[in-house]
Amino acid sequence: MAMITPRLYFAKRLYSGVSSNVKAQKYVLTKYFQGEPKKSDFKIVSEELRDLKDGEILAEAEYLSVDPYMRAYMIGYKLPTDMIGGQVAKIIASRNKSYTEGTYITGSFGWRTHTICNPDDISNKAGLLPITTLPDFSPHPVSLALGVLGMPGNTAYFGLKEICQPKSGETIVITGAAGAVGSHVGQIGKIMGCRVVGFAGTDEKCEYLEKELGFDRAFNYKTVNIKAALKEGCPNRVDCYFDNVGGEISSTIINYMNKYGRVAVCGSISSYNESQLPKVSILQPAIVLKELKIEGFLVNRWTDRWNEGITANLSWLREGKLKYQEKIYHGFDNMVDALVGILRGENTGKAVVKVK
Amino acid sequence: MAMITPRLYFAKRLYSGVSSNVKAQKYVLTKYFQGEPKKSDFKIVSEELRDLKDGEILAEAEYLSVDPYMRAYMIGYKLPTDMIGGQVAKIIASRNKSYTEGTYITGSFGWRTHTICNPDDISNKAGLLPITTLPDFSPHPVSLALGVLGMPGNTAYFGLKEICQPKSGETIVITGAAGAVGSHVGQIGKIMGCRVVGFAGTDEKCEYLEKELGFDRAFNYKTVNIKAALKEGCPNRVDCYFDNVGGEISSTIINYMNKYGRVAVCGSISSYNESQLPKVSILQPAIVLKELKIEGFLVNRWTDRWNEGITANLSWLREGKLKYQEKIYHGFDNMVDALVGILRGENTGKAVVKVK
Numbered sequence: 001m002a003m004i005t006p007r008l009y010f011a012k013r014l015y016s017g018v019s020s021n022v023k024a025q026k027y028v029l030t031k032y033f034q035g036e037p038k039k040s041d042f043k044i045v046s047e048e049l050r051d052l053k054d055g056e057i058l059a060e061a062e063y064l065s066v067d068p069y070m071r072a073y074m075i076g077y078k079l080p081t082d083m084i085g086g087q088v089a090k091i092i093a094s095r096n097k098s099y100t101e102g103t104y105i106t107g108s109f110g111w112r113t114h115t116i117c118n119p120d121d122i123s124n125k126a127g128l129l130p131i132t133t134l135p136d137f138s139p140h141p142v143s144l145a146l147g148v149l150g151m152p153g154n155t156a157y158f159g160l161k162e163i164c165q166p167k168s169g170e171t172i173v174i175t176g177a178a179g180a181v182g183s184h185v186g187q188i189g190k191i192m193g194c195r196v197v198g199f200a201g202t203d204e205k206c207e208y209l210e211k212e213l214g215f216d217r218a219f220n221y222k223t224v225n226i227k228a229a230l231k232e233g234c235p236n237r238v239d240c241y242f243d244n245v246g247g248e249i250s251s252t253i254i255n256y257m258n259k260y261g262r263v264a265v266c267g268s269i270s271s272y273n274e275s276q277l278p279k280v281s282i283l284q285p286a287i288v289l290k291e292l293k294i295e296g297f298l299v300n301r302w303t304d305r306w307n308e309g310i311t312a313n314l315s316w317l318r319e320g321k322l323k324y325q326e327k328i329y330h331g332f333d334n335m336v337d338a339l340v341g342i343l344r345g346e347n348t349g350k351a352v353v354k355v356k
Numbered sequence: 357m358a359m360i361t362p363r364l365y366f367a368k369r370l371y372s373g374v375s376s377n378v379k380a381q382k383y384v385l386t387k388y389f390q391g392e393p394k395k396s397d398f399k400i401v402s403e404e405l406r407d408l409k410d411g412e413i414l415a416e417a418e419y420l421s422v423d424p425y426m427r428a429y430m431i432g433y434k435l436p437t438d439m440i441g442g443q444v445a446k447i448i449a450s451r452n453k454s455y456t457e458g459t460y461i462t463g464s465f466g467w468r469t470h471t472i473c474n475p476d477d478i479s480n481k482a483g484l485l486p487i488t489t490l491p492d493f494s495p496h497p498v499s500l501a502l503g504v505l506g507m508p509g510n511t512a513y514f515g516l517k518e519i520c521q522p523k524s525g526e527t528i529v530i531t532g533a534a535g536a537v538g539s540h541v542g543q544i545g546k547i548m549g550c551r552v553v554g555f556a557g558t559d560e561k562c563e564y565l566e567k568e569l570g571f572d573r574a575f576n577y578k579t580v581n582i583k584a585a586l587k588e589g590c591p592n593r594v595d596c597y598f599d600n601v602g603g604e605i606s607s608t609i610i611n612y613m614n615k616y617g618r619v620a621v622c623g624s625i626s627s628y629n630e631s632q633l634p635k636v637s638i639l640q641p642a643i644v645l646k647e648l649k650i651e652g653f654l655v656n657r658w659t660d661r662w663n664e665g666i667t668a669n670l671s672w673l674r675e676g677k678l679k680y681q682e683k684i685y686h687g688f689d690n691m692v693d694a695l696v697g698i699l700r701g702e703n704t705g706k707a708v709v710k711v712k
Contacts, residue, residue, distance in 0.1 A: 267640075268644055280635060284623075295647070
């Protein structure tokens with residue numbers, strides 16, 4: 001794969017001095033991933049934290065996110081580098097009047113326990129998960145700011161609405177359908193009046209999608225014939241495809257689309273652990289004959305509309321139209337296990353790590 | 357490949373009666389193509405032509421077009437069926453005041469020598485090549501209405517401008533660069549101030565592209581390493597890719613694109629003769645990480661703007677900014693040879709068949 005320089009980057013961290021008595025721990029990536037991520041690809045480093053300057057806050061991570069993109073993006077960084085990622089943190093010290101102690105925030109601080117930053121610094125605003133104080137999620141837990149009310153929720157919201165642009169009555173197919181993004185996309189699809197068909201990796205996930213989330217059909221891609229499943233699940237073929245996985249299944253689905261179909265490419269999880277690009281059935285004949293539009297996206301394209309997505313998802317959540325599941329791993333030491341877990345498809349819904 | 361029903365269709369033909377003394381000959385496809393098209397896939401049928409009704413014309417084909425899409429689209433038709441295609445024809449009898457004898461027209465009449473139709477019938481307007489009377493092309497030959505001043509020219513014009521949307525200074529890569537569409541796309545790219553790099557199948561074609569048409573670089577895809585050629589020819593990587601061929605070369609190019617790159621998928625000639633979809637390196641990782649947009653198109657999407665393309669291309673032609681080559685096959689009996697020839701890449705520029 002060609003080297004890339006993702007637009008994703010972190011809040012500029014300012015913790016080079018010495019603090020009172022708090023130490024931060026952080027994951028530093030020292031080897032590029034080969035196959036599945038391994039603990040030995042990282043070292044955990046302790047950092048003294050200095051006193052706060054005017055305008056700064058000290059945030060203690062409460063939940064750290066693990067997301068498939070983490071497997072793909074690190075190739076764009078020079079090593080060693082701090083590991084990337086979003087977190088929900090609690091402000092435990094503040095010299096910024098707009099950010100008081102005890103407030104929960106989100107930020108792209110990476111895999112670290114404590115962060116000093118100035119939230120007013122413009123360079124803090126650009127990560128996949130902008131620094132924002134959390135709105136009142138009650139009765140839901142703050143961890144949702146990493147899932148249905150955060151980056152994955154906005155990925156589903158903007159990716160489906162802006163890239164797929166589904167119309168009521170159309171058929172949407174989703175791969176990785178039981179994941180944080182996929183399960184959310186399907187529910188928005190139903191809200192928009194579409195037929196929604198998902199592919200997931202276990203029968204239990206499929207049952208959850210159909211019975212709990214209201215998918216019209218869900219298929220276990222490991223046990224069904226994909227073409228036969230499409231024929232059964234999509235009597236009017238496929239208008240929109242929300243692609244989380246890439247791979248041969250995507251070629252099969254894209255070849256089953258209708259004229260002027262739209263594909264939102266959100267991820268390619270099936271190939272993230274591969275060292276060579278896998279070979280799959282060619283897409284171009286279908287693309288040209290059916291005049292398909294296929295577009296990849298990163299959600300930070302809509303950073304300026306971030307609250308629109310959060311607000312819409314929160315409303316649907318409160319109206320009971322949007323459901324979620326969280327898989328919670330425990331302990332800062334288990335970040336790598338959690339990342340490997342989501343890449344293996346062990347989770348239904350969003351996976352997060354509770355730091356302590 | 358899934359069965360399709362292309363929007364492309366023919367003028368509704370009205371020749372069931374008996375005419376004075378003219379007989380039409382036409383190609384009827386009786387077997388779906390397997391591999392390269394063969395003469396035995398067709399039968400040539402003679403048809404008596406009836407007298408004209410009010411509003412009708414009788415047009416005699418002078419040039420017939422052979423285009424790569426013909427190999428791909430026939431799968432969408434029930435057999436036996438008249439072979440599809442555009443032609444330049446001369447009106448040799450008319451009962452329509454707007455279409456006088458001696459006038460040249462274009463139409464999607466298929467592979468046939470004579471056609472009776474009513475050009476005012478709305479159903480005649482929808483083919484890839486609408487029925488239009490030819491503007492004054494002088495000093496250029498009327499056959500250009502099948503090439504640089506017809507469907508391929510408009511494919512290049514609209515496909516590049518509307519799908520790729522190149523900006524001055526960007527780099528455009530074109531495969532099938534010496535064909536009717538590709539050679540035209542490259543020249544519009546230069547007119548728009550872009551760096552233009554082409555891939556073609558012989559050294560002679562590459563020399564023609566660089567020395568005659570002003571491409572910045574052209575590479576023989578059969579003898580170069582594609583990645584090395586891209587590195588050499590595209591120092592700023594690739595912003596726009598005009599894809600005529602599909603296949604592994606397209607995967608390599610798409611993986612060499614810049615953030616927010618645009619791909620116009622015009623054809624997939626490398627796979628048209630294959631009975632199974634070939635396997636190529638997966639595109640999704642590049643699509644998502646670089647947020648690429650890939651869109652297939654058929655030129656009849658812009659039928660309502662048809663004259664805009666013709667007029668622009670004619671102006672550039674007259675200003676000397678647009679050059680062309682034609683390969684002329686001779687004789688109605690040689691249609692299949694001509695079609696096979698373009699699929700093998702025997703032509704530079706546009707291939708047409710002079711009927712007699």
